[in-house]
Amino acid sequence: MRILIVDDQRSARRVLTSVLSPMVGVELCEAASLAEARKVLTEAPVDVALVDIRLDSDSRNRDGLTLIGDIRRDTETVPIVVTVSNEMAEIRAAMRLGAYDYVLKDELCEELILPILEGLRDRRKLEREVQVLRARGALEGLPAGMVGASAAMTRLLSVVRRVALSDRPALVTGRTGAGKELVARALHTLGPRPAEPWLDVNCGAIPESLMESQLFGHERGAFTGADRRQDGLLTAVGTGTLFLDEIAELPLSLQAKLLRVLETGVFRRVGPAAEELRFQGRVVAATHADLEERVQQRAFREDLYYRLAVLEVQVPSLEERREDIPALLAHFVGRQSRQLRFTPEAMDVLVRASWPGNVRQLRTLVDRLTVFAEDDLVTPEALSQLPGRERRDVATEDPVKQLARAILRLPEQGDRLAHVEQALITEAMLLAEGNKSGAARLLGVHRKAIERRLTGRAESTSGDTSVDD
Numbered sequence: 303m304r305i306l307i308v309d310d311q312r313s314a315r316r317v318l319t320s321v322l323s324p325m326v327g328v329e330l331c332e333a334a335s336l337a338e339a340r341k342v343l344t345e346a347p348v349d350v351a352l353v354d355i356r357l358d359s360d361s362r363n364r365d366g367l368t369l370i371g372d373i374r375r376d377t378e379t380v381p382i383v384v385t386v387s388n389e390m391a392e393i394r395a396a397m398r399l400g401a402y403d404y405v406l407k408d409e410l411c412e413e414l415i416l417p418i419l420e421g422l423r424d425r426r427k428l429e430r431e432v433q434v435l436r437a438r439g440a441l442e443g444l445p446a447g448m449v450g451a452s453a454a455m456t457r458l459l460s461v462v463r464r465v466a467l468s469d470r471p472a473l474v475t476g477r478t479g480a481g482k483e484l485v486a487r488a489l490h491t492l493g494p495r496p497a498e499p500w501l502d503v504n505c506g507a508i509p510e511s512l513m514e515s516q517l518f519g520h521e522r523g524a525f526t527g528a529d530r531r532q533d534g535l536l537t538a539v540g541t542g543t544l545f546l547d548e549i550a551e552l553p554l555s556l557q558a559k560l561l562r563v564l565e566t567g568v569f570r571r572v573g574p575a576a577e578e579l580r581f582q583g584r585v586v587a588a589t590h591a592d593l594e595e596r597v598q599q600r601a602f603r604e605d606l607y608y609r610l611a612v613l614e615v616q617v618p619s620l621e622e623r624r625e626d627i628p629a630l631l632a633h634f635v636g637r638q639s640r641q642l643r644f645t646p647e648a649m650d651v652l653v654r655a656s657w658p659g660n661v662r663q664l665r666t667l668v669d670r671l672t673v674f675a676e677d678d679l680v681t682p683e684a685l686s687q688l689p690g691r692e693r694r695d696v697a698t699e700d701p702v703k704q705l706a707r708a709i710l711r712l713p714e715q716g717d718r719l720a721h722v723e724q725a726l727i728t729e730a731m732l733l734a735e736g737n738k739s740g741a742a743r744l745l746g747v748h749r750k751a752i753e754r755r756l757t758g759r760a761e762s763t764s765g766d767t768s769v770d771d
């Protein structure tokens with residue numbers, strides 16, 4: 303347990319040090335002023351701060367109260383007031399600011415202060431255990447709003463589970479609409495501080511100059527119109543999670559600044575004479591771009607990429623977890639006023655469809671069906687009658703159909719059917735290493751059908767050009 307003693311009087315610090323030194327497992331540090339205390343607090347986490355209210359010789363000084371306010375706002379440190387008994391009004395003010403307890407200097411002794419600290423130590427230990435257990439327990443099931451039981455999803459969740467417990471930056475990658483934001487949120491809610499803020503910003507949506515002040519904040523007079531100091535997201539997020547969506551779009555100059563925050567934990571607001579501030583939250587970034595490729599194109603900093611990619615979470619595309627499609631459909635339908643159902647054939651079409659827009663596209667499909675489908679029971683015909691893009695995607699679901707369409711678009715080459723049949727038989731024979739029975743199995747026909755074609759006995763003149771006999 304790290305304890306900070308804040309008192310402007312050296313003698314008072316010495317008394318406290320001698321009272322606390324016998325405690326096992328404590329590390330003591332001291333500060334003689336508000337500025338010194340702030341510095342110590344930014345250097346490494348402090349568990350408890352014992353704070354005097356007056357922090358210099360001026361009797362009107364109330365820097366201790368300011369410090370308690372800072373501590374409660376910016377850190378997880380527990381502040382305890384150590385002061386003289388004639389300062390009851392200040393003690394009350396400190397308690398209102400969130401001081402955990404108070405000790406009077408006149409009564410300062412081991413018996414009084416050690417039980418408070420021991421109690422705090424137990425409480426801290428318990429809090430940490432609860433955080434870890436909650437993170438583990440919550441992950442037994444699916445995080446809120448997340449649907450899926452496929453092997454790909456199970457793998458994803460086990461990665462999310464582990465990454466959530468870390469405080470280091472994380473990168474969520476995957477195709478557009480695959481669920482990156484949902485995963486990033488899960489990293490927050492399943493992490494140790496789910497009650498702390500979750501703030502998100504789309505790095506591609508805001509001009510560079512605005513983005514900088516949005517992230518770092520600005521001082522008064524930093525630019526025209528900056529008539530007062532403004533905190534940025536890095537401050538506002540506190541010990542929560544800052545989600546940087548579309549990180550690939552972050553301008554290079556801001557990439558350098560972000561890297562510095564991630565490496566040193568400190569930053570400054572935009573503008574003149576800005577003080578150094580400490581970032582205490584966690585950064586989770588996401589992108590659908592190939593960041594390695596961006597690095598090669600020098601559009602993304604390599605050092606930032608490596609810092610983010612230490613904890614990469616890859617979200618599988620919907621096509622890698624088609625088994626989840628029925629459950630996802632039920633989930634999206636359940637959120638609509640109209641309770642659509644799907645015939646087995648329609649479900650089959652949807653499970654095999656191509657989904658370039660991933661889960662978001664599936665959700666949009668349900669939105670559109672809710673408006674356009676004539677019947678609550680959705681059939682393949684209803685799907686193919688949908689206006690717009692979804693109809694096209696769904697209608698080209700079957701790879702064989704896609705292939706057939708592509709073949710028909712090839713330049714005229716005589717008997718296409720015979721060509722295709724011949725090509726299929728040749729490929730099957732190659733795959734079966736010349737074994738006719740094996741090739742027949744691959745093609746789903748009888749061995750004799752293959753033999754007939756191979757020996758040329760299945761003359762096209764007979765009119766039977768199908769392999770399906």
Ligand SMILES: Nc1ncnc2c1ncn2[C@@H]1O[C@H](COP(=O)(O)OP(=O)(O)OP(=O)(O)O)[C@@H](O)[C@H]1O
Binds near residue numbers: 447483547633
């Ligand atoms: N596993 C899932 N279960 C339920 N809904 C999901 C799942 N994955 C994604 N979604 C839903 O799909 C939509 C798109 O998800 P999300 O916004 O997280 O995708 P994204 O990968 O961040 O997209 P983009 O690349 O456009 O930023 C959202 O409505 C989200 O709630």
